[in-house]
Amino acid sequence: MKKILVTGALGQIGTELVVKLREQYGVDNIIATNRSRYEGHPVVEGGTFELLDVTDEKGVFEIAKKYDVDTIIHMAALLSATAEKNPKLAWDINMGGLMNTLEVARELNCKFFTPSSIGAFGPTSPKDNTPQDTIQRPTTMYGVNKVSGELLCDYYYHKFGVDTRGVRFPGLISYAQAPGGGTTDYAVHIYYDALKLGKYTSYIAKGTYMDMMYMPDAVKAIIDLMEADPSKLKHRNAFNVTAMSFDPEEIAAEIKKHIPTFTIDYDVDPVRQTIADSWPNSIDPTAAKEEWGFSVEYDLARMTEDMLAKLKEKGI
Structure with missing residues:
Protein backbone atom coordinates (compact mmCIF):
# COMPACT_ATOMS: atom_id res chain seq x y z
CA MET A 1 0.00 0.00 0.00
CA LYS A 2 1.41 3.35 -1.07
CA LYS A 3 -1.54 5.69 -1.69
CA ILE A 4 -4.67 4.83 0.29
CA LEU A 5 -8.24 6.13 0.00
CA VAL A 6 -10.38 5.64 3.12
CA THR A 7 -14.17 6.07 2.98
CA GLY A 8 -16.18 6.67 6.15
CA ALA A 9 -13.03 8.17 7.64
CA LEU A 10 -14.79 10.05 10.44
CA GLY A 11 -16.55 6.97 11.78
CA GLN A 12 -15.61 4.88 14.79
CA ILE A 13 -13.10 2.70 12.94
CA GLY A 14 -12.08 5.26 10.35
CA THR A 15 -10.94 7.86 12.88
CA GLU A 16 -8.30 5.67 14.52
CA LEU A 17 -7.44 3.88 11.27
CA VAL A 18 -6.61 7.09 9.41
CA VAL A 19 -4.44 8.36 12.26
CA LYS A 20 -2.47 5.10 12.26
CA LEU A 21 -2.19 4.95 8.47
CA ARG A 22 -0.83 8.50 8.37
CA GLU A 23 1.76 7.57 10.98
CA GLN A 24 2.79 4.42 9.13
CA TYR A 25 2.54 5.43 5.45
CA GLY A 26 2.93 9.21 5.56
CA VAL A 27 0.37 12.00 5.90
CA ASP A 28 0.40 12.84 2.18
CA ASN A 29 -0.34 9.25 1.19
CA ILE A 30 -3.69 8.91 3.00
CA ILE A 31 -6.83 10.42 1.47
CA ALA A 32 -9.55 10.51 4.10
CA THR A 33 -13.15 10.92 2.88
CA ASN A 34 -16.53 11.21 4.54
CA ARG A 35 -20.00 12.36 3.50
CA SER A 36 -19.91 15.09 6.19
CA ARG A 37 -17.14 17.36 7.40
CA TYR A 38 -16.67 18.04 11.13
CA GLU A 39 -14.50 21.07 11.79
CA GLY A 40 -11.82 20.41 14.36
CA HIS A 41 -11.95 16.64 13.88
CA PRO A 42 -8.39 15.21 13.97
CA VAL A 43 -8.87 13.38 10.66
CA VAL A 44 -10.11 16.54 8.92
CA GLU A 45 -7.38 18.73 10.34
CA GLY A 46 -4.52 16.22 10.21
CA GLY A 47 -4.10 15.68 6.47
CA THR A 48 -5.84 15.38 3.11
CA PHE A 49 -9.62 15.27 3.46
CA GLU A 50 -12.37 15.22 0.81
CA LEU A 51 -16.14 15.17 1.06
CA LEU A 52 -17.49 12.00 -0.55
CA ASP A 53 -20.84 10.23 -0.68
CA VAL A 54 -20.11 6.59 -1.57
CA THR A 55 -23.48 6.26 -3.29
CA ASP A 56 -22.01 8.57 -5.96
CA GLU A 57 -19.85 6.26 -8.08
CA LYS A 58 -18.56 9.11 -10.25
CA GLY A 59 -17.46 10.97 -7.13
CA VAL A 60 -15.60 7.92 -5.82
CA PHE A 61 -13.85 7.46 -9.17
CA GLU A 62 -12.85 11.12 -9.48
CA ILE A 63 -11.24 11.28 -6.04
CA ALA A 64 -9.47 7.93 -6.46
CA LYS A 65 -8.18 9.02 -9.87
CA LYS A 66 -7.22 12.50 -8.67
CA TYR A 67 -4.90 11.11 -6.01
CA ASP A 68 -3.74 8.08 -8.02
CA VAL A 69 -4.58 5.67 -5.20
CA ASP A 70 -3.53 2.03 -5.26
CA THR A 71 -5.64 0.93 -2.27
CA ILE A 72 -9.24 1.55 -1.20
CA ILE A 73 -10.29 0.88 2.39
CA HIS A 74 -14.07 1.11 2.37
CA MET A 75 -15.46 1.79 5.85
CA ALA A 76 -18.61 3.82 5.07
CA ALA A 77 -21.71 1.94 6.28
CA LEU A 78 -24.92 2.12 8.25
CA LEU A 79 -24.59 -0.06 11.37
CA SER A 80 -26.88 -2.73 12.79
CA ALA A 81 -29.36 -0.95 15.04
CA THR A 82 -29.58 2.07 12.73
CA ALA A 83 -30.04 -0.19 9.71
CA GLU A 84 -33.05 -1.88 11.31
CA LYS A 85 -34.78 1.49 11.60
CA ASN A 86 -34.32 2.24 7.90
CA PRO A 87 -33.59 -0.96 5.96
CA LYS A 88 -33.89 0.56 2.48
CA LEU A 89 -31.43 3.32 3.32
CA ALA A 90 -29.12 0.66 4.77
CA TRP A 91 -29.26 -1.32 1.52
CA ASP A 92 -28.63 1.79 -0.58
CA ILE A 93 -25.60 2.85 1.47
CA ASN A 94 -24.16 -0.52 2.45
CA MET A 95 -24.62 -2.34 -0.84
CA GLY A 96 -24.72 0.59 -3.26
CA GLY A 97 -21.62 2.10 -1.70
CA LEU A 98 -19.81 -1.23 -1.74
CA MET A 99 -20.67 -1.86 -5.39
CA ASN A 100 -19.47 1.60 -6.36
CA THR A 101 -16.14 1.33 -4.57
CA LEU A 102 -15.55 -2.18 -5.91
CA GLU A 103 -16.16 -0.91 -9.44
CA VAL A 104 -13.62 1.85 -8.93
CA ALA A 105 -11.13 -0.66 -7.53
CA ARG A 106 -11.66 -2.78 -10.64
CA GLU A 107 -11.28 0.17 -13.03
CA LEU A 108 -8.16 1.54 -11.34
CA ASN A 109 -6.61 -1.80 -10.34
CA CYS A 110 -6.67 -1.04 -6.59
CA LYS A 111 -6.31 -3.37 -3.64
CA PHE A 112 -9.56 -3.34 -1.69
CA PHE A 113 -10.63 -3.83 1.92
CA THR A 114 -14.08 -3.70 3.48
CA PRO A 115 -15.14 -5.15 6.83
CA SER A 116 -17.81 -7.73 7.36
CA SER A 117 -19.18 -8.46 10.84
CA ILE A 118 -20.35 -11.09 13.28
CA GLY A 119 -23.73 -9.79 12.14
CA ALA A 120 -23.24 -11.94 9.03
CA PHE A 121 -24.11 -14.93 11.19
CA GLY A 122 -27.65 -15.71 12.28
CA PRO A 123 -29.67 -17.69 14.82
CA THR A 124 -29.02 -20.98 13.00
CA SER A 125 -25.23 -20.50 12.99
CA PRO A 126 -23.35 -22.37 15.75
CA LYS A 127 -23.42 -20.09 18.81
CA ASP A 128 -20.12 -21.04 20.42
CA ASN A 129 -16.73 -20.96 18.69
CA THR A 130 -18.53 -20.24 15.41
CA PRO A 131 -16.45 -21.69 12.56
CA GLN A 132 -14.94 -19.71 9.73
CA ASP A 133 -17.10 -21.58 7.23
CA THR A 134 -20.62 -22.32 8.44
CA ILE A 135 -24.27 -21.56 7.76
CA GLN A 136 -25.04 -17.83 7.47
CA ARG A 137 -28.73 -16.91 7.55
CA PRO A 138 -28.89 -13.51 9.32
CA THR A 139 -32.24 -12.05 10.31
CA THR A 140 -31.27 -8.35 10.17
CA MET A 141 -30.82 -6.01 7.21
CA TYR A 142 -27.28 -5.30 8.41
CA GLY A 143 -26.52 -9.01 8.43
CA VAL A 144 -28.04 -9.47 4.97
CA ASN A 145 -25.85 -6.60 3.74
CA LYS A 146 -22.75 -8.16 5.24
CA VAL A 147 -23.32 -11.65 3.79
CA SER A 148 -24.10 -10.08 0.42
CA GLY A 149 -20.94 -8.00 0.71
CA GLU A 150 -18.79 -11.04 1.44
CA LEU A 151 -20.16 -12.77 -1.65
CA LEU A 152 -19.79 -9.66 -3.79
CA CYS A 153 -16.15 -9.21 -2.82
CA ASP A 154 -15.50 -12.88 -3.58
CA TYR A 155 -17.16 -12.35 -6.96
CA TYR A 156 -14.97 -9.35 -7.82
CA TYR A 157 -11.88 -11.35 -6.88
CA HIS A 158 -12.77 -14.43 -8.93
CA LYS A 159 -14.41 -12.61 -11.86
CA PHE A 160 -12.19 -9.55 -12.27
CA GLY A 161 -9.07 -10.31 -10.23
CA VAL A 162 -9.62 -7.45 -7.77
CA ASP A 163 -7.41 -8.03 -4.71
CA THR A 164 -10.26 -7.96 -2.19
CA ARG A 165 -9.69 -8.61 1.51
CA GLY A 166 -11.81 -8.35 4.66
CA VAL A 167 -12.54 -9.50 8.20
CA ARG A 168 -15.67 -10.19 10.22
CA PHE A 169 -15.29 -7.69 13.04
CA PRO A 170 -16.88 -8.29 16.44
CA MET A 213 -12.19 -6.21 20.24
CA TYR A 214 -10.33 -3.07 21.30
CA MET A 215 -9.86 -0.62 18.44
CA PRO A 216 -6.03 -0.67 18.36
CA ASP A 217 -6.21 -4.41 17.67
CA ALA A 218 -8.86 -3.87 14.98
CA VAL A 219 -6.74 -1.26 13.21
CA LYS A 220 -3.71 -3.55 13.41
CA ALA A 221 -5.76 -6.39 11.91
CA ILE A 222 -6.72 -4.28 8.88
CA ILE A 223 -3.13 -3.26 8.18
CA ASP A 224 -1.72 -6.74 8.79
CA LEU A 225 -4.24 -8.32 6.43
CA MET A 226 -3.63 -5.74 3.71
CA GLU A 227 0.12 -6.30 3.95
CA ALA A 228 -0.19 -10.11 3.97
CA ASP A 229 1.13 -12.33 1.19
CA PRO A 230 -1.88 -12.82 -1.12
CA SER A 231 -0.78 -16.31 -2.06
CA LYS A 232 -1.48 -17.46 1.51
CA LEU A 233 -5.02 -16.08 1.66
CA LYS A 234 -7.58 -18.82 1.11
CA HIS A 235 -10.60 -16.95 2.49
CA ARG A 236 -9.64 -13.36 1.64
CA ASN A 237 -12.90 -11.51 2.42
CA ALA A 238 -14.45 -12.78 5.62
CA PHE A 239 -11.87 -13.80 8.21
CA ASN A 240 -13.26 -14.34 11.71
CA VAL A 241 -11.34 -12.11 14.15
CA THR A 242 -11.93 -11.62 17.86
CA ALA A 243 -10.15 -10.73 21.08
CA SER A 282 -17.93 -16.47 20.42
CA ILE A 283 -16.22 -17.06 17.07
CA ASP A 284 -13.20 -19.08 15.92
CA PRO A 285 -10.34 -16.97 14.45
CA THR A 286 -8.11 -19.93 13.51
CA ALA A 287 -8.15 -19.23 9.75
CA ALA A 288 -6.96 -15.63 10.30
CA LYS A 289 -4.16 -16.84 12.56
CA GLU A 290 -3.02 -19.49 10.11
CA GLU A 291 -3.31 -17.50 6.87
CA TRP A 292 -1.92 -14.08 7.89
CA GLY A 293 -0.78 -14.27 11.49
CA PHE A 294 -3.70 -12.51 13.18
CA SER A 295 -3.03 -11.69 16.84
CA VAL A 296 -4.26 -9.27 19.52
Missing part, protein backbone atom coordinates in the same frame (compact mmCIF):
# COMPACT_ATOMS: atom_id res chain seq x y z
CA GLY A 171 -18.07 -5.36 18.55
CA LEU A 172 -15.39 -2.67 18.55
CA ILE A 173 -14.54 -0.54 21.58
CA SER A 174 -12.86 2.86 21.21
CA TYR A 175 -12.16 5.96 23.29
CA ALA A 176 -11.33 8.15 20.28
CA GLN A 177 -14.70 8.35 18.53
CA ALA A 178 -18.29 7.82 19.66
CA PRO A 179 -19.96 4.68 18.27
CA GLY A 180 -22.38 5.00 15.40
CA GLY A 181 -25.48 2.91 16.06
CA GLY A 182 -24.27 -0.65 16.55
CA THR A 183 -25.74 -3.31 18.83
CA THR A 184 -22.46 -3.74 20.71
CA ASP A 185 -22.14 -0.01 21.46
CA TYR A 186 -23.10 -0.59 25.10
CA ALA A 187 -19.54 -1.80 25.65
CA VAL A 188 -18.34 1.73 24.83
CA HIS A 189 -21.10 3.67 26.60
CA ILE A 190 -20.51 1.77 29.85
CA TYR A 191 -17.02 3.29 30.24
CA TYR A 192 -18.27 6.83 29.66
CA ASP A 193 -21.09 6.46 32.17
CA ALA A 194 -18.81 4.76 34.68
CA LEU A 195 -16.65 7.88 34.78
CA LYS A 196 -19.42 10.49 34.45
CA LEU A 197 -22.20 8.92 36.52
CA GLY A 198 -20.69 6.03 38.45
CA LYS A 199 -23.43 3.76 37.08
CA TYR A 200 -24.74 2.37 33.80
CA THR A 201 -28.12 1.17 32.53
CA SER A 202 -27.56 -1.55 29.95
CA TYR A 203 -29.89 -2.03 26.99
CA ILE A 204 -28.40 -5.52 26.56
CA ALA A 205 -29.58 -8.19 28.99
CA LYS A 206 -27.44 -9.82 31.64
CA GLY A 207 -25.88 -13.04 30.38
CA THR A 208 -25.73 -11.93 26.73
CA TYR A 209 -22.29 -12.83 25.41
CA MET A 210 -20.86 -11.18 22.30
CA ASP A 211 -17.38 -11.08 20.82
CA MET A 212 -15.49 -7.81 21.21
CA MET A 244 -12.62 -11.50 23.87
CA SER A 245 -16.20 -12.48 24.64
CA PHE A 246 -18.09 -11.15 27.67
CA ASP A 247 -21.54 -10.22 28.95
CA PRO A 248 -22.49 -6.91 30.61
CA GLU A 249 -21.86 -8.28 34.11
CA GLU A 250 -18.29 -9.23 33.28
CA ILE A 251 -17.34 -5.85 31.86
CA ALA A 252 -19.02 -4.20 34.87
CA ALA A 253 -16.99 -6.39 37.23
CA GLU A 254 -13.77 -5.34 35.50
CA ILE A 255 -14.72 -1.66 35.78
CA LYS A 256 -15.42 -2.14 39.51
CA LYS A 257 -11.78 -3.05 40.01
CA HIS A 258 -10.98 0.57 39.11
CA ILE A 259 -14.20 2.26 40.33
CA PRO A 260 -15.40 0.19 43.31
CA THR A 261 -18.68 2.10 43.69
CA PHE A 262 -19.73 1.49 40.07
CA THR A 263 -23.14 -0.17 39.59
CA ILE A 264 -25.04 -1.59 36.62
CA ASP A 265 -28.76 -2.12 36.04
CA TYR A 266 -30.84 -3.03 33.01
CA ASP A 267 -33.49 -1.56 30.74
CA VAL A 268 -33.40 -3.97 27.79
CA ASP A 269 -34.04 -2.61 24.30
CA PRO A 270 -36.00 -5.37 22.52
CA VAL A 271 -34.71 -4.44 19.06
CA ARG A 272 -31.03 -4.52 19.95
CA GLN A 273 -31.50 -7.52 22.25
CA THR A 274 -33.10 -9.48 19.41
CA ILE A 275 -30.15 -8.60 17.19
CA ALA A 276 -27.66 -9.63 19.90
CA ASP A 277 -29.46 -12.93 20.48
CA SER A 278 -29.12 -13.78 16.77
CA TRP A 279 -25.32 -13.40 16.87
CA PRO A 280 -22.67 -15.86 18.12
CA ASN A 281 -21.47 -15.97 21.71
CA GLU A 297 -2.65 -7.41 22.41
CA TYR A 298 -5.68 -6.49 24.54
CA ASP A 299 -7.87 -8.67 26.73
CA LEU A 300 -10.75 -7.34 28.85
CA ALA A 301 -8.55 -6.36 31.79
CA ARG A 302 -5.93 -4.50 29.76
CA MET A 303 -8.56 -2.83 27.58
CA THR A 304 -10.51 -1.60 30.62
CA GLU A 305 -7.43 -0.10 32.20
CA ASP A 306 -6.49 1.69 28.97
CA MET A 307 -10.05 2.86 28.18
CA LEU A 308 -10.53 4.46 31.57
CA ALA A 309 -7.10 6.11 31.45
CA LYS A 310 -7.62 7.50 27.93
CA LEU A 311 -11.15 8.78 28.70
CA LYS A 312 -9.83 10.54 31.81
CA GLU A 313 -7.18 12.20 29.64
CA LYS A 314 -10.01 13.47 27.41
CA GLY A 315 -11.70 14.98 30.45
CA ILE A 316 -14.55 12.51 30.69
Whole structure:
Protein backbone atom coordinates (compact mmCIF):
# COMPACT_ATOMS: atom_id res chain seq x y z
CA MET A 1 0.00 0.00 0.00
CA LYS A 2 1.41 3.35 -1.07
CA LYS A 3 -1.54 5.69 -1.69
CA ILE A 4 -4.67 4.83 0.29
CA LEU A 5 -8.24 6.13 0.00
CA VAL A 6 -10.38 5.64 3.12
CA THR A 7 -14.17 6.07 2.98
CA GLY A 8 -16.18 6.67 6.15
CA ALA A 9 -13.03 8.17 7.64
CA LEU A 10 -14.79 10.05 10.44
CA GLY A 11 -16.55 6.97 11.78
CA GLN A 12 -15.61 4.88 14.79
CA ILE A 13 -13.10 2.70 12.94
CA GLY A 14 -12.08 5.26 10.35
CA THR A 15 -10.94 7.86 12.88
CA GLU A 16 -8.30 5.67 14.52
CA LEU A 17 -7.44 3.88 11.27
CA VAL A 18 -6.61 7.09 9.41
CA VAL A 19 -4.44 8.36 12.26
CA LYS A 20 -2.47 5.10 12.26
CA LEU A 21 -2.19 4.95 8.47
CA ARG A 22 -0.83 8.50 8.37
CA GLU A 23 1.76 7.57 10.98
CA GLN A 24 2.79 4.42 9.13
CA TYR A 25 2.54 5.43 5.45
CA GLY A 26 2.93 9.21 5.56
CA VAL A 27 0.37 12.00 5.90
CA ASP A 28 0.40 12.84 2.18
CA ASN A 29 -0.34 9.25 1.19
CA ILE A 30 -3.69 8.91 3.00
CA ILE A 31 -6.83 10.42 1.47
CA ALA A 32 -9.55 10.51 4.10
CA THR A 33 -13.15 10.92 2.88
CA ASN A 34 -16.53 11.21 4.54
CA ARG A 35 -20.00 12.36 3.50
CA SER A 36 -19.91 15.09 6.19
CA ARG A 37 -17.14 17.36 7.40
CA TYR A 38 -16.67 18.04 11.13
CA GLU A 39 -14.50 21.07 11.79
CA GLY A 40 -11.82 20.41 14.36
CA HIS A 41 -11.95 16.64 13.88
CA PRO A 42 -8.39 15.21 13.97
CA VAL A 43 -8.87 13.38 10.66
CA VAL A 44 -10.11 16.54 8.92
CA GLU A 45 -7.38 18.73 10.34
CA GLY A 46 -4.52 16.22 10.21
CA GLY A 47 -4.10 15.68 6.47
CA THR A 48 -5.84 15.38 3.11
CA PHE A 49 -9.62 15.27 3.46
CA GLU A 50 -12.37 15.22 0.81
CA LEU A 51 -16.14 15.17 1.06
CA LEU A 52 -17.49 12.00 -0.55
CA ASP A 53 -20.84 10.23 -0.68
CA VAL A 54 -20.11 6.59 -1.57
CA THR A 55 -23.48 6.26 -3.29
CA ASP A 56 -22.01 8.57 -5.96
CA GLU A 57 -19.85 6.26 -8.08
CA LYS A 58 -18.56 9.11 -10.25
CA GLY A 59 -17.46 10.97 -7.13
CA VAL A 60 -15.60 7.92 -5.82
CA PHE A 61 -13.85 7.46 -9.17
CA GLU A 62 -12.85 11.12 -9.48
CA ILE A 63 -11.24 11.28 -6.04
CA ALA A 64 -9.47 7.93 -6.46
CA LYS A 65 -8.18 9.02 -9.87
CA LYS A 66 -7.22 12.50 -8.67
CA TYR A 67 -4.90 11.11 -6.01
CA ASP A 68 -3.74 8.08 -8.02
CA VAL A 69 -4.58 5.67 -5.20
CA ASP A 70 -3.53 2.03 -5.26
CA THR A 71 -5.64 0.93 -2.27
CA ILE A 72 -9.24 1.55 -1.20
CA ILE A 73 -10.29 0.88 2.39
CA HIS A 74 -14.07 1.11 2.37
CA MET A 75 -15.46 1.79 5.85
CA ALA A 76 -18.61 3.82 5.07
CA ALA A 77 -21.71 1.94 6.28
CA LEU A 78 -24.92 2.12 8.25
CA LEU A 79 -24.59 -0.06 11.37
CA SER A 80 -26.88 -2.73 12.79
CA ALA A 81 -29.36 -0.95 15.04
CA THR A 82 -29.58 2.07 12.73
CA ALA A 83 -30.04 -0.19 9.71
CA GLU A 84 -33.05 -1.88 11.31
CA LYS A 85 -34.78 1.49 11.60
CA ASN A 86 -34.32 2.24 7.90
CA PRO A 87 -33.59 -0.96 5.96
CA LYS A 88 -33.89 0.56 2.48
CA LEU A 89 -31.43 3.32 3.32
CA ALA A 90 -29.12 0.66 4.77
CA TRP A 91 -29.26 -1.32 1.52
CA ASP A 92 -28.63 1.79 -0.58
CA ILE A 93 -25.60 2.85 1.47
CA ASN A 94 -24.16 -0.52 2.45
CA MET A 95 -24.62 -2.34 -0.84
CA GLY A 96 -24.72 0.59 -3.26
CA GLY A 97 -21.62 2.10 -1.70
CA LEU A 98 -19.81 -1.23 -1.74
CA MET A 99 -20.67 -1.86 -5.39
CA ASN A 100 -19.47 1.60 -6.36
CA THR A 101 -16.14 1.33 -4.57
CA LEU A 102 -15.55 -2.18 -5.91
CA GLU A 103 -16.16 -0.91 -9.44
CA VAL A 104 -13.62 1.85 -8.93
CA ALA A 105 -11.13 -0.66 -7.53
CA ARG A 106 -11.66 -2.78 -10.64
CA GLU A 107 -11.28 0.17 -13.03
CA LEU A 108 -8.16 1.54 -11.34
CA ASN A 109 -6.61 -1.80 -10.34
CA CYS A 110 -6.67 -1.04 -6.59
CA LYS A 111 -6.31 -3.37 -3.64
CA PHE A 112 -9.56 -3.34 -1.69
CA PHE A 113 -10.63 -3.83 1.92
CA THR A 114 -14.08 -3.70 3.48
CA PRO A 115 -15.14 -5.15 6.83
CA SER A 116 -17.81 -7.73 7.36
CA SER A 117 -19.18 -8.46 10.84
CA ILE A 118 -20.35 -11.09 13.28
CA GLY A 119 -23.73 -9.79 12.14
CA ALA A 120 -23.24 -11.94 9.03
CA PHE A 121 -24.11 -14.93 11.19
CA GLY A 122 -27.65 -15.71 12.28
CA PRO A 123 -29.67 -17.69 14.82
CA THR A 124 -29.02 -20.98 13.00
CA SER A 125 -25.23 -20.50 12.99
CA PRO A 126 -23.35 -22.37 15.75
CA LYS A 127 -23.42 -20.09 18.81
CA ASP A 128 -20.12 -21.04 20.42
CA ASN A 129 -16.73 -20.96 18.69
CA THR A 130 -18.53 -20.24 15.41
CA PRO A 131 -16.45 -21.69 12.56
CA GLN A 132 -14.94 -19.71 9.73
CA ASP A 133 -17.10 -21.58 7.23
CA THR A 134 -20.62 -22.32 8.44
CA ILE A 135 -24.27 -21.56 7.76
CA GLN A 136 -25.04 -17.83 7.47
CA ARG A 137 -28.73 -16.91 7.55
CA PRO A 138 -28.89 -13.51 9.32
CA THR A 139 -32.24 -12.05 10.31
CA THR A 140 -31.27 -8.35 10.17
CA MET A 141 -30.82 -6.01 7.21
CA TYR A 142 -27.28 -5.30 8.41
CA GLY A 143 -26.52 -9.01 8.43
CA VAL A 144 -28.04 -9.47 4.97
CA ASN A 145 -25.85 -6.60 3.74
CA LYS A 146 -22.75 -8.16 5.24
CA VAL A 147 -23.32 -11.65 3.79
CA SER A 148 -24.10 -10.08 0.42
CA GLY A 149 -20.94 -8.00 0.71
CA GLU A 150 -18.79 -11.04 1.44
CA LEU A 151 -20.16 -12.77 -1.65
CA LEU A 152 -19.79 -9.66 -3.79
CA CYS A 153 -16.15 -9.21 -2.82
CA ASP A 154 -15.50 -12.88 -3.58
CA TYR A 155 -17.16 -12.35 -6.96
CA TYR A 156 -14.97 -9.35 -7.82
CA TYR A 157 -11.88 -11.35 -6.88
CA HIS A 158 -12.77 -14.43 -8.93
CA LYS A 159 -14.41 -12.61 -11.86
CA PHE A 160 -12.19 -9.55 -12.27
CA GLY A 161 -9.07 -10.31 -10.23
CA VAL A 162 -9.62 -7.45 -7.77
CA ASP A 163 -7.41 -8.03 -4.71
CA THR A 164 -10.26 -7.96 -2.19
CA ARG A 165 -9.69 -8.61 1.51
CA GLY A 166 -11.81 -8.35 4.66
CA VAL A 167 -12.54 -9.50 8.20
CA ARG A 168 -15.67 -10.19 10.22
CA PHE A 169 -15.29 -7.69 13.04
CA PRO A 170 -16.88 -8.29 16.44
CA GLY A 171 -18.07 -5.36 18.55
CA LEU A 172 -15.39 -2.67 18.55
CA ILE A 173 -14.54 -0.54 21.58
CA SER A 174 -12.86 2.86 21.21
CA TYR A 175 -12.16 5.96 23.29
CA ALA A 176 -11.33 8.15 20.28
CA GLN A 177 -14.70 8.35 18.53
CA ALA A 178 -18.29 7.82 19.66
CA PRO A 179 -19.96 4.68 18.27
CA GLY A 180 -22.38 5.00 15.40
CA GLY A 181 -25.48 2.91 16.06
CA GLY A 182 -24.27 -0.65 16.55
CA THR A 183 -25.74 -3.31 18.83
CA THR A 184 -22.46 -3.74 20.71
CA ASP A 185 -22.14 -0.01 21.46
CA TYR A 186 -23.10 -0.59 25.10
CA ALA A 187 -19.54 -1.80 25.65
CA VAL A 188 -18.34 1.73 24.83
CA HIS A 189 -21.10 3.67 26.60
CA ILE A 190 -20.51 1.77 29.85
CA TYR A 191 -17.02 3.29 30.24
CA TYR A 192 -18.27 6.83 29.66
CA ASP A 193 -21.09 6.46 32.17
CA ALA A 194 -18.81 4.76 34.68
CA LEU A 195 -16.65 7.88 34.78
CA LYS A 196 -19.42 10.49 34.45
CA LEU A 197 -22.20 8.92 36.52
CA GLY A 198 -20.69 6.03 38.45
CA LYS A 199 -23.43 3.76 37.08
CA TYR A 200 -24.74 2.37 33.80
CA THR A 201 -28.12 1.17 32.53
CA SER A 202 -27.56 -1.55 29.95
CA TYR A 203 -29.89 -2.03 26.99
CA ILE A 204 -28.40 -5.52 26.56
CA ALA A 205 -29.58 -8.19 28.99
CA LYS A 206 -27.44 -9.82 31.64
CA GLY A 207 -25.88 -13.04 30.38
CA THR A 208 -25.73 -11.93 26.73
CA TYR A 209 -22.29 -12.83 25.41
CA MET A 210 -20.86 -11.18 22.30
CA ASP A 211 -17.38 -11.08 20.82
CA MET A 212 -15.49 -7.81 21.21
CA MET A 213 -12.19 -6.21 20.24
CA TYR A 214 -10.33 -3.07 21.30
CA MET A 215 -9.86 -0.62 18.44
CA PRO A 216 -6.03 -0.67 18.36
CA ASP A 217 -6.21 -4.41 17.67
CA ALA A 218 -8.86 -3.87 14.98
CA VAL A 219 -6.74 -1.26 13.21
CA LYS A 220 -3.71 -3.55 13.41
CA ALA A 221 -5.76 -6.39 11.91
CA ILE A 222 -6.72 -4.28 8.88
CA ILE A 223 -3.13 -3.26 8.18
CA ASP A 224 -1.72 -6.74 8.79
CA LEU A 225 -4.24 -8.32 6.43
CA MET A 226 -3.63 -5.74 3.71
CA GLU A 227 0.12 -6.30 3.95
CA ALA A 228 -0.19 -10.11 3.97
CA ASP A 229 1.13 -12.33 1.19
CA PRO A 230 -1.88 -12.82 -1.12
CA SER A 231 -0.78 -16.31 -2.06
CA LYS A 232 -1.48 -17.46 1.51
CA LEU A 233 -5.02 -16.08 1.66
CA LYS A 234 -7.58 -18.82 1.11
CA HIS A 235 -10.60 -16.95 2.49
CA ARG A 236 -9.64 -13.36 1.64
CA ASN A 237 -12.90 -11.51 2.42
CA ALA A 238 -14.45 -12.78 5.62
CA PHE A 239 -11.87 -13.80 8.21
CA ASN A 240 -13.26 -14.34 11.71
CA VAL A 241 -11.34 -12.11 14.15
CA THR A 242 -11.93 -11.62 17.86
CA ALA A 243 -10.15 -10.73 21.08
CA MET A 244 -12.62 -11.50 23.87
CA SER A 245 -16.20 -12.48 24.64
CA PHE A 246 -18.09 -11.15 27.67
CA ASP A 247 -21.54 -10.22 28.95
CA PRO A 248 -22.49 -6.91 30.61
CA GLU A 249 -21.86 -8.28 34.11
CA GLU A 250 -18.29 -9.23 33.28
CA ILE A 251 -17.34 -5.85 31.86
CA ALA A 252 -19.02 -4.20 34.87
CA ALA A 253 -16.99 -6.39 37.23
CA GLU A 254 -13.77 -5.34 35.50
CA ILE A 255 -14.72 -1.66 35.78
CA LYS A 256 -15.42 -2.14 39.51
CA LYS A 257 -11.78 -3.05 40.01
CA HIS A 258 -10.98 0.57 39.11
CA ILE A 259 -14.20 2.26 40.33
CA PRO A 260 -15.40 0.19 43.31
CA THR A 261 -18.68 2.10 43.69
CA PHE A 262 -19.73 1.49 40.07
CA THR A 263 -23.14 -0.17 39.59
CA ILE A 264 -25.04 -1.59 36.62
CA ASP A 265 -28.76 -2.12 36.04
CA TYR A 266 -30.84 -3.03 33.01
CA ASP A 267 -33.49 -1.56 30.74
CA VAL A 268 -33.40 -3.97 27.79
CA ASP A 269 -34.04 -2.61 24.30
CA PRO A 270 -36.00 -5.37 22.52
CA VAL A 271 -34.71 -4.44 19.06
CA ARG A 272 -31.03 -4.52 19.95
CA GLN A 273 -31.50 -7.52 22.25
CA THR A 274 -33.10 -9.48 19.41
CA ILE A 275 -30.15 -8.60 17.19
CA ALA A 276 -27.66 -9.63 19.90
CA ASP A 277 -29.46 -12.93 20.48
CA SER A 278 -29.12 -13.78 16.77
CA TRP A 279 -25.32 -13.40 16.87
CA PRO A 280 -22.67 -15.86 18.12
CA ASN A 281 -21.47 -15.97 21.71
CA SER A 282 -17.93 -16.47 20.42
CA ILE A 283 -16.22 -17.06 17.07
CA ASP A 284 -13.20 -19.08 15.92
CA PRO A 285 -10.34 -16.97 14.45
CA THR A 286 -8.11 -19.93 13.51
CA ALA A 287 -8.15 -19.23 9.75
CA ALA A 288 -6.96 -15.63 10.30
CA LYS A 289 -4.16 -16.84 12.56
CA GLU A 290 -3.02 -19.49 10.11
CA GLU A 291 -3.31 -17.50 6.87
CA TRP A 292 -1.92 -14.08 7.89
CA GLY A 293 -0.78 -14.27 11.49
CA PHE A 294 -3.70 -12.51 13.18
CA SER A 295 -3.03 -11.69 16.84
CA VAL A 296 -4.26 -9.27 19.52
CA GLU A 297 -2.65 -7.41 22.41
CA TYR A 298 -5.68 -6.49 24.54
CA ASP A 299 -7.87 -8.67 26.73
CA LEU A 300 -10.75 -7.34 28.85
CA ALA A 301 -8.55 -6.36 31.79
CA ARG A 302 -5.93 -4.50 29.76
CA MET A 303 -8.56 -2.83 27.58
CA THR A 304 -10.51 -1.60 30.62
CA GLU A 305 -7.43 -0.10 32.20
CA ASP A 306 -6.49 1.69 28.97
CA MET A 307 -10.05 2.86 28.18
CA LEU A 308 -10.53 4.46 31.57
CA ALA A 309 -7.10 6.11 31.45
CA LYS A 310 -7.62 7.50 27.93
CA LEU A 311 -11.15 8.78 28.70
CA LYS A 312 -9.83 10.54 31.81
CA GLU A 313 -7.18 12.20 29.64
CA LYS A 314 -10.01 13.47 27.41
CA GLY A 315 -11.70 14.98 30.45
CA ILE A 316 -14.55 12.51 30.69
